[in-house]
Amino acid sequence: MAFEDLKQQHAAMWGAGPFERVAHTLHDMHELMIDSVEARPDDVWLDIGCGTGELAFLATRTGATIHGTDISLVMIETARRQAEERGHDLVFETADCEALPYDDATYDVVTSSVGVIFAPDHRQVASELARVLRPEGKLALTAWTTEGTVGEFFQLLGRYSPPPVAGAGVSIDWGQEAYCEALLGDAFELTFSHHDVPWVGESAEDLWNEMAEAFGPIVVLLRSLDDEQKAALREEMIELFGRLQTESGVVMPRPFLLVRGTRKAPQP
Numbered sequence: 001m002a003f004e005d006l007k008q009q010h011a012a013m014w015g016a017g018p019f020e021r022v023a024h025t026l027h028d029m030h031e032l033m034i035d036s037v038e039a040r041p042d043d044v045w046l047d048i049g050c051g052t053g054e055l056a057f058l059a060t061r062t063g064a065t066i067h068g069t070d071i072s073l074v075m076i077e078t079a080r081r082q083a084e085e086r087g088h089d090l091v092f093e094t095a096d097c098e099a100l101p102y103d104d105a106t107y108d109v110v111t112s113s114v115g116v117i118f119a120p121d122h123r124q125v126a127s128e129l130a131r132v133l134r135p136e137g138k139l140a141l142t143a144w145t146t147e148g149t150v151g152e153f154f155q156l157l158g159r160y161s162p163p164p165v166a167g168a169g170v171s172i173d174w175g176q177e178a179y180c181e182a183l184l185g186d187a188f189e190l191t192f193s194h195h196d197v198p199w200v201g202e203s204a205e206d207l208w209n210e211m212a213e214a215f216g217p218i219v220v221l222l223r224s225l226d227d228e229q230k231a232a233l234r235e236e237m238i239e240l241f242g243r244l245q246t247e248s249g250v251v252m253p254r255p256f257l258l259v260r261g262t263r264k265a266p267q268p
């Protein structure tokens, strides 16, 4: 499959559920990223793969001018609606992070919260991140890592999913420091840190039901399965989540890598 077709599939997939019900579970990741870029009120900031706009809304407290872009029109429409409801005057527009419609060195700050990692051409993504940031500009991006139970979760989904598209980059590769260094190290001074933003449900059933209703990739996966496969996946997930039961509910760890970068001056 051509990458352009794959990206159109991605856009439809991410828009297949009400992602605003998931985005708030990433709140602590968004806050960490906002603090990490130390933005100033006169900064111009691009949030890429902005989804329903949660990071952008929180980032307004810095006083910076914030733009959000995402490949999914459904996400952008939801972000615009939520901005209006919450009284934020922000610009949200559709764009593919492999071909950003902005001039070189336009932005002082670029963030992407588990966003650009899903585009298939990782080298092209890295090149676009470097291109739109001005020298000394700040980058923060996050990527899932796979240690512990979340690795089992990804593997379980993988067993029920179609095979990956040949040649397409794998999102969790961005969760490795050496991989990010190889892609971004020429253009950025990088630092790395590891964190967790657990997804909490009242019970194993509740957590699975929420994913099955609100998380686009799982909504689309379920549509592709017959009833027997759907029931088997549900059973395996509930068994996995059941092992994560605590006194305060089911707590699924979601470990992630925070990549912070400062744009180096381009070489003459």
Ligand SMILES: C[S@@+](CC[C@H](N)C(=O)[O-])C[C@H]1O[C@@H](n2cnc3c(N)ncnc32)[C@H](O)[C@@H]1O
Pocket (backbone or CB within 6 Å): 007, 010, 011, 014, 015, 023, 026, 048, 049, 050, 051, 052, 053, 054, 055, 069, 070, 071, 072, 075, 095, 096, 097, 098, 112, 113, 114, 115, 116, 118, 119, 120
């Ligand atoms: C897990 S969601 C994260 C959304 C948001 N950053 C947040 O933290 O709430 C991943 C987002 O990346 C977007 N995305 C995937 N591929 C993209 C691409 N090629 N260009 C721009 N956005 C993309 C999806 O549409 C989706 O909104």
